[in-house]
Amino acid sequence: MPENENFELEYVTDKAWAGYNWYKGNNFSLIQVNIDFPILIDRAIDLASHESKEETDIWMEKYALRRASESTFRFPETYRSYIINYNWGQDLVKEYIESRGGTKENPTKRWAFFTELISKPQVPENLR
Numbered sequence: 342m343p344e345n346e347n348f349e350l351e352y353v354t355d356k357a358w359a360g361y362n363w364y365k366g367n368n369f370s371l372i373q374v375n376i377d378f379p380i381l382i383d384r385a386i387d388l389a390s391h392e393s394k395e396e397t398d399i400w401m402e403k404y405a406l407r408r409a410s411e412s413t414f415r416f417p418e419t420y421r422s423y424i425i426n427y428n429w430g431q432d433l434v435k436e437y438i439e440s441r442g443g444t445k446e447n448p449t450k451r452w453a454f455f456t457e458l459i460s461k462p463q464v465p466e467n468l469r
Contacts, residue, residue, distance in 0.1 A: 347369050
């Protein structure tokens with residue numbers, strides 16, 4: 342890491358992500374690692390290194406690397422409707438575009454239908 346850059350490592354909980362880098366300005370970042378997700382030491386180091394954008398030695402406290410197994414299920418329990426709606430919506434859009442000839446074999450038509458689709462608000466009924 343260049344001498345004029347620095348970061349602080351902070352352990353957090355109740356986040357939907359495993360790690361995040363908050364750039365604070367003046368070559369300083371706050372790197373947050375969510376300890377709700379049980380991860381092994383090599384993954385934690387990889388995550389912190391990735392978020393700091395440097396392959397440097399990152400210290401981690403072992404107690405923060407493993408959490409109770411119920412923490413693993415927090416995201417799906419909290420965002421269950423998001424997961425269902427996202428996947429259902431993705432399938433609905435794909436079927437709509439492909440049924441009109443917007444296939445992988447015809448990418449120009451595919452992107453034209455997609456562009457048209459996102460150019461105005463839609464409800465699921467419009468895509469059937």
